[in-house]
Amino acid sequence: xxxxxxxxxxxxxxxxxxxxxxxxxxxxxxxxxxxxxxxxxxxxxxxxxxxxxxxxxxxxxxxxxxxxxxxxxxxxxxxxxxxxxxxxxxxxxxxxxxxxxxxxxxxxxxxxxxxxxxxxxxxxxxxxxxxxxxxxxxxxxxxxxxxxxxxxxxxxxxxxxxxxxxxxxxxxxxxxxxxxxxxxxxxxxxxxxxxxxxxxxxxxxxxxxxxxxxxxxxxxxxxxxxxxxxxxxxxxxxxxxx
Amino acid sequence: xxxxxxxxxxxxxxxxxxxxxxxxxxxxxxxxxxxxxxxxxxxxxxxxxxxxxxxxxxxxxxxxxxxxxxxxxxxxxxxxxxxxxxxxxxxxxxxxxxxxxxxxxxxxxxxxxxxxxxxxxxxxxxxxxxxxxxxxxxxxxxxxxxxxxxxxxxxxxxxxxxxxxxxxxxxxxxxxxxxxxxxxxxxxxxxxxxxxxxxxxxxxxxxxxxxxxxxxxxxxxxxxxxxxxxxxxxxxxxxxxxxxxxxxxxxxxxxxxxxxxxxxxxxxxxxxxxxxxxxxxxxxxxxxxxxxxxxxxxxxxxxxxxxxxxxxxxxxxxxxxxxxxxxxxxxxxxxxxxxxxxxxxxxxxxxxxxxxxxxxxxxxxxxxxxxxxxx
Numbered sequence: 014x015x016x017x018x019x020x021x022x023x024x025x026x027x028x029x030x031x032x033x034x035x036x037x038x039x040x041x042x043x044x045x046x047x048x049x050x051x052x053x054x055x056x057x058x059x060x061x062x063x064x065x066x067x068x069x070x071x072x073x074x075x076x077x078x079x080x081x082x083x084x085x086x087x088x089x090x091x092x093x094x095x096x097x098x099x100x101x102x103x104x105x106x107x108x109x110x111x112x113x114x115x116x117x118x119x120x121x122x123x124x125x126x127x128x129x130x131x132x133x134x135x136x137x138x139x140x141x142x143x144x145x146x147x148x149x150x151x152x153x154x155x156x157x158x159x160x161x162x163x164x165x166x167x168x169x170x171x172x173x174x175x176x177x178x179x180x181x182x183x184x185x186x187x188x189x190x191x192x193x194x195x196x197x198x199x200x201x202x203x204x205x206x207x208x209x210x211x212x213x214x215x216x217x218x219x220x221x222x223x224x225x226x227x228x229x230x231x232x233x234x235x236x237x238x239x240x241x242x243x244x245x246x247x248x249x250x251x252x253x254x255x
Numbered sequence: 256x257x258x259x260x261x262x263x264x265x266x267x268x269x270x271x272x273x274x275x276x277x278x279x280x281x282x283x284x285x286x287x288x289x290x291x292x293x294x295x296x297x298x299x300x301x302x303x304x305x306x307x308x309x310x311x312x313x314x315x316x317x318x319x320x321x322x323x324x325x326x327x328x329x330x331x332x333x334x335x336x337x338x339x340x341x342x343x344x345x346x347x348x349x350x351x352x353x354x355x356x357x358x359x360x361x362x363x364x365x366x367x368x369x370x371x372x373x374x375x376x377x378x379x380x381x382x383x384x385x386x387x388x389x390x391x392x393x394x395x396x397x398x399x400x401x402x403x404x405x406x407x408x409x410x411x412x413x414x415x416x417x418x419x420x421x422x423x424x425x426x427x428x429x430x431x432x433x434x435x436x437x438x439x440x441x442x443x444x445x446x447x448x449x450x451x452x453x454x455x456x457x458x459x460x461x462x463x464x465x466x467x468x469x470x471x472x473x474x475x476x477x478x479x480x481x482x483x484x485x486x487x488x489x490x491x492x493x494x495x496x497x498x499x500x501x502x503x504x505x506x507x508x509x510x511x512x513x514x515x516x517x518x519x520x521x522x523x524x525x526x527x528x529x530x531x532x533x534x535x536x537x538x539x540x541x542x543x544x545x546x547x548x549x550x551x552x553x554x555x556x557x558x559x560x561x562x563x564x565x566x567x568x569x570x571x572x573x574x575x576x577x578x579x580x581x582x583x584x585x586x587x588x589x590x591x592x593x594x595x596x597x598x599x600x601x602x603x604x605x606x607x608x609x610x611x612x613x614x615x616x617x618x619x620x621x622x623x624x625x626x627x628x629x630x
Binding site for chain 2: 021027028029030053089090094095096187189193194195196197199200202203204206207210211
């Protein structure tokens, strides 16, 4: 099966990113063909693209013909900004619901607190939950809240097994040899972890002149208008085939 | 300065404070009445500020100074006059300088110091609170630090900077440090409840302005949130418009200006204090956080805070946003070890920066002035 995994994976890390990467690794170990699409330009993903707001449903729709299954992580900024208006939220959810129809299986991973503004319920979320084969939440509280949504099947809502605080590819952990006088060791760990991340981002391990994420250039990947063109090309191709 | 004045008065010195009627250092508007009053055994004389002349010309000079351009001496004088002046204070000093055994002027870049130090340089000590910034390299600052009899520095890095700025530094100079009060108790839970803070947070306490590293900190914090699973909000206390971008609106809490009684509880309630400023001559917030048992994460660009962190073994420094993220991840993932660091910081403050230590150093430094005025 060809599976599209959408969300941030390490580096640089974070528990949820690690969980998604491990899920992708498990699927690959089962013999599936995996492609990871991440919004983070430093992620070890197959592709990177901006996935905020309306860009996510367009990307999902564009990729649907190439994949059988989808693993989607809903995380801060993907797709919702915390200040998303109610109407924008509804429109994005409706489009995601449509895009999910292109996949035979859909697994949704939800970060905690669940980054869906204006709550988990309501008509706009119906398309999302109804198309999800499985929803993976991080804790019992989130599961309870999700099951409060009318029509939610308890068998489809799972709690993610707690990840062993294993070190990720880049993590060296914080365990120290000299717990009583930790300063020099902690500082060395901070420097080395950051240097590793820097290297993986292509900065060669040297401290870089800081850049602001607020004015950072768009990460490489398919821009939203390009995704729109892909959809259009698909439609034209199908019309020609008929 | 005010606390040092009170401390010296408590030790039996006759202390007067000559100051302005202004309450903020942006506009220097006269908000308090001029005249004499007494607080905690200290006589306070307030004088009106004056701001006249072309604002445009003043702003142009300001921009040139900030760009690091070399100004002529007359342009430097025009620059210092364009900000604010306190002619009445100068006149008072001129008339009464000989009544004081020592005159202490602070900080270095204001008219009151540049001009006040010229009245009786033989009995003047400048407490410059120097930062390595364009203003420090003006020739009027160099000549002020060279002409006076003494200088008090808050830290060894500031002392070294003083030598670089003024190679002919005032002969009687010393590092006196600065002191912080040791609170008798903390109420972190009460602070969280009063301000509806139900999530763990890291704290920035200070002016929200470019020069203090606030903007840089915001973008670094956003980067850290993107790269790490951090449970922290960023709570900010202080004056100035925080200008939080929409992307961070739900993770940054602005409490604005807080009364000083609230500050110890704020430090105690935080998971860590963030100190992004490179322009610190002492960094009182660092000391207050350590006293409260809170770990410190500071910009490595700040020579003084780096010095404190290294000497104490109690604070982490970051050189860029990725290192800031790792420091925050450390506090989130290894809170026990972070607490050990904070404990080292607390020991450092208690060993070096209590009022007894600092007032002792000031008094030792004042002895020659006292003898000189009696002879």
